[in-house]
Amino acid sequence: MKVYETKEIRNIVIVGGAKSGKTTLSEAMLYEGGTINRRGSVEDGNTVSDYREIELERQNSIFSTVMYTEFENKKINIIDTPGFDDFVGEVYASLKVADTAVIVINAIAGIEVGTEMAWKQASKNKVPVIFAINHLEHEQSNFDDSLRQLKTQFGQSVVVLQYPVNPGNNFNEVIDIAKMKLLRFDANTSNVQELDIPASENDKAQKLHSILLENLAESDETLMETYCDSGTLNEEEIQKGLKVGISNRSFYPVVCINAKQDMGVNRLLNIIVNYAPAPDESPNIALTTSGEKILCDKNAPASAFVFKISIEPHLGEIAFFKLYSGELTPGTDLINANTSAKERLNQLFVVAGKNRENIERLVAGDIGATIKLKNTFVNNTLNSVKNPDVVIEPIVFPEPKYRVAVKAKNTADDEKLGAILNDMHKVDQTLIAGYSKELKQLILEGQGELHLNIVKWMIENINKIQIEFLTPKIPYRETITKPAKANYRHKKQSGGAGQFGEVYLMIEPYYEGMPNQTEFPIRGKEEISLPWGGKLVFQNCIVGGAIDARFMPAILKGIMEKIEEGPLTGSYARDIVVSVYDGKMHPVDSNEISFKLAGRNAFKEAFRNAGPKILEPIYDVEVICPEDKMGDVITDLQGRRAVIMGMESEGTYQKIKTKVPLAEMNRYSTALSSLTSGRATYSMHFAEYVQVPPDVQSQLLKSYQDEDKDE
Ligand SMILES: Nc1nc2c(ncn2[C@@H]2O[C@H](COP(=O)(O)OP(=O)(O)OP(=O)(O)O)[C@@H](O)[C@H]2O)c(=O)[nH]1
Ligand SMILES: [Mg+2]
Known part of the structure; x- marks a missing residue:
């Protein structure tokens, strides 16, 4: 394949709701560009993108797939992504390296959670967006409704570039508002006829054309002057406005497709090569971890960012990267700035699904792949030895849920x-x-x-x-709610050497900034941050040498054993102050083991009397659901002991902020999905530990005792 220069490259990512037609669209794009000479289908299991065994079996995308095609002397890198919420990590990674996102909308369903998520992630990365409304030949498709939803959800910068003349079963015509022509598609071929707009569509087309011109003018000052002076823009100015406006995200054009029958795809590619930004024009600029911009310049030293690793049968790991600056040729030595590994680029290729083509040179802005790297992972930056320390900001993947x-x-x-x-x-x-x-x-x-x-x-x-x-x-924790004292004497005399140790201690609940207890003098204090969160404060309050200081570590060890396996349910304990204030030694029989056991048992006893409580992990959970499902979602959450913290509307969606115990989140994704027919999504992250309610505590105690008996 020929070497493409930066200006001749477009990096697009196809995102959107599950089953909206992304893979079908990417297949049609490869066909239109001549990369394949026959279009496969998802049903027949022969698309370039969905080639993995699991994808064939399930007939949907599970992984993102990197592909490319060539169109009007430009190279378009296409990353097809899965639409199901479960595989959102692929969308995050792909949008990191995208210069344009094509968000596919299923015109039967309208906006879906996948649309919403794709939009948010594109916005976060400042990726320009083109909306492609698909399935327009379906009798239940509703272009106007989908458009209305897009505007409600994403604002008035959503601008019609095409609208269908005859949506439904006979769909084959759109009015192209940029060209001001009627485009008539020929199903399953690349043929497009450009015809004059019929009189019946004239008014509507003119009105939309004016709206488009206003948007174009707003995206650029000189265009705005021209538009204000003359009240219109000529063809050249329209083209300039489209390029500038799409690239700087002043507006988001809407186009019409029927991916299945390859309608509208040729024009979409034409829009992409002419108006979507080249990598050096993209607002999705790579930053280093210290906040410096990486200029997409082929004359600068090479910096490539690994955004995807895939394991292929018979080949092993393939690393996919975007070359943000410089040039690469096979055989180049690179330094991995994250792992310090020296990596040699033995092979350099471009990939379309499972097909690879070796290339002689890759230029800044392009996406390439290589194999047999030794110590390189997703999120790593590979640099030229001339500039080895560049670290590109990593992709922040969503937290597990x-x-x-x-x-x-x-x-x-x-x-x-x-x-x-x-x-x-x-x-x-x-x-x-x-x-x-x-x-x-x-x-x-x-x-x-x-x-x-x-x-x-x-x-x-x-x-x-x-x-x-x-x-x-569930990782429960245990703690105490009031002070308590206990003592324990460990004594054993059986033949030979005996064992003796006696410990008196007091325990109190620990909290940040608490005053010292004043009942006993504190002669030594150790504050331990527990690996599982919370604190243990251990105080030596022994007077008159009742216990030698050398036995203190043994006592602490005994206490730690019990802290690691709390007396109530065997969970970790936390937030406790222990003051050892008295005890007894035996001149011969006292040893470390004796004091460890004495400390442990005294602690256990005191713990039981100190109002012990079980703590459970609470998560901040954010649910995004359609308005009409909000009641059901909240009722369900309340059944999960959730505390609703607030609600806000996001277009036609509602965002519910809530705190929920982890114990109640079991299988939540499945429950939410069935409650909303897959129209909701949620995220969660750990917030805090809080006491469980009394009824839950007694249930937990009971099941721990039962378990203990079983053992
Ligand atoms: N009728 C019709 N069917 C379509 C169209 N586009 C896609 N399909 C069908 O819709 C189904 C889903 O298409 P895919 O291309 O797999 O959709 P996707 O968005 O890649 O799906 P995921 O990767 O699972 O999110 C398949 O059966 C396609 O044949 C279209 O324009 N019209
Ligand atoms: Mg797919």
Whole structure:
């Protein structure tokens, strides 16, 4: 393939609601550009984008796919992304490197959560947006409704560039407001006839044309002057206005397509090559972690950012990167600024799905791929040795919101399972696995039930290990609510050397900035930040040498053992002040073991009498749902002991802010989805630990005792 210069490159990402037609559109784009000479379909399982086994089986996209096509002497890099909320990580990563987002709308459904999410993420990255309204040949499609929703949701900068003349079964004509022509498509061919606008459409077209001109004028000062002086813009000015306005996000054009029959796709590509920004014109500028802009300049030293790693059968790991500056040729040595690894670019290629083509040179702004890197991961920057320290800001992936415990059906596979999950995380940063020492479970976290079920499918079908999901335990904490004292004497005399140690201690609830207790003199104080959160303050208040200072560490050790396995439910305890104020030693029999046991048992006893409470993790949860479902969603949340913190409207959606105990969030993604027919989404992150209500506490105590008995 020929080497494309920066100005000849367009990087587009296709995003939008699930099943809106993104993969079908990308297939039609590749066909229109001549990259493929036959269009596959998602149903037949032969599209370039959805080529992985799991995608073929499910008939939808699971991973993003990098592709390219050539159109009007430009190279268009196309990244097709999955629409299901569960795979949102792919959308985040793709929009990091996109210069334009094509947001596909299903004209039967209108705006969906995927649309909303794509828009937010595009806005966050300052990526220009083109809306493509799809499925227009469907009898239930409703262009006007979809347009109305777009304007309500995203504002009046949503501007009609095309509208359908005959939506529904016979759809084949649109009025193009930029060209002021009627475009007649020929289903399943690239043919487009350009005809005069019929009289019946004239008024509507003129009105929309004026709105377009106003928007174009507003995007550029000189255009505004011309427009004010003459009341119109000529063809050249319109073209300039489209380029400037799309590139600087002054407006977001709406076009019409029927991806399935390849209608409108040729014109969409024409709009992309002519009006979407080249990489050096994009407002989505890469910044370094210290906030400096990286100029898209091929004469600068090379800096490439790895946004995706994919593992391909027979090939291994492929790293996909955007070259933000400089040029690359095969054989170049690069430095990974994040891991300090020296990497050689043995092969350099461009990729379209599972097909690869070697290239001799890649220029700033382009997207390329390589294999066999040794120590490079997603979010790493690879630099020329001339400028090795550039670190590009990483993609911030969404926090997990769905968790399960996982184990191999055959325990012999457990170790292998850990390694597989580790590898999967490299490819999918939203999948997080880790063994919890506390819960004694391997916890797998992701974006939803579907996400984790796909992971299960891959492990069972590709890695051939059978696994099962179990309910994950909740990381409870224990603490006390009032002071208490206790003492314990450990004494053992059986033959030879005996054991003796006696400890008197007082415990109190700890809080930030609390005053010291005044009952006993404090002679030594150790403040320990517990690895699981909260504090333990350990005070030596011994007078008159009742216990030697050398036994203090043993007493603390005994207490720590109990703190790691709280007396109520075996959970970690936290936020406690312990004052050891008296005790007894034996001249011969006292040793460390004796004081450890005495300390441990005294602590356990005191804990029981100190109004012990179980704390549970509470999460800040934000639900975004359509207005008409808000009542149902809130009722459901209330059934989960949620505290509603506030509500605000976002266009036709409602955002509900709430605090919910983690214990009640089990399978929430599934519940919310069925409650709203998949029209809602949510996010969550850890907020705090709070006491569980009394009824929950007694339930937990009971089930811990039952478990104890079982063991
Ligand atoms: N009738 C009609 N069907 C379409 C059109 N575009 C796509 N489809 C069909 O809609 C279904 C979903 O299309 P995809 O291209 O897989 O949609 P997607 O947005 O990639 O889906 P995900 O990747 O799962 O989010 C498939 O059965 C397509 O054949 C269209 O314009 N008209
Ligand atoms: Mg798809």
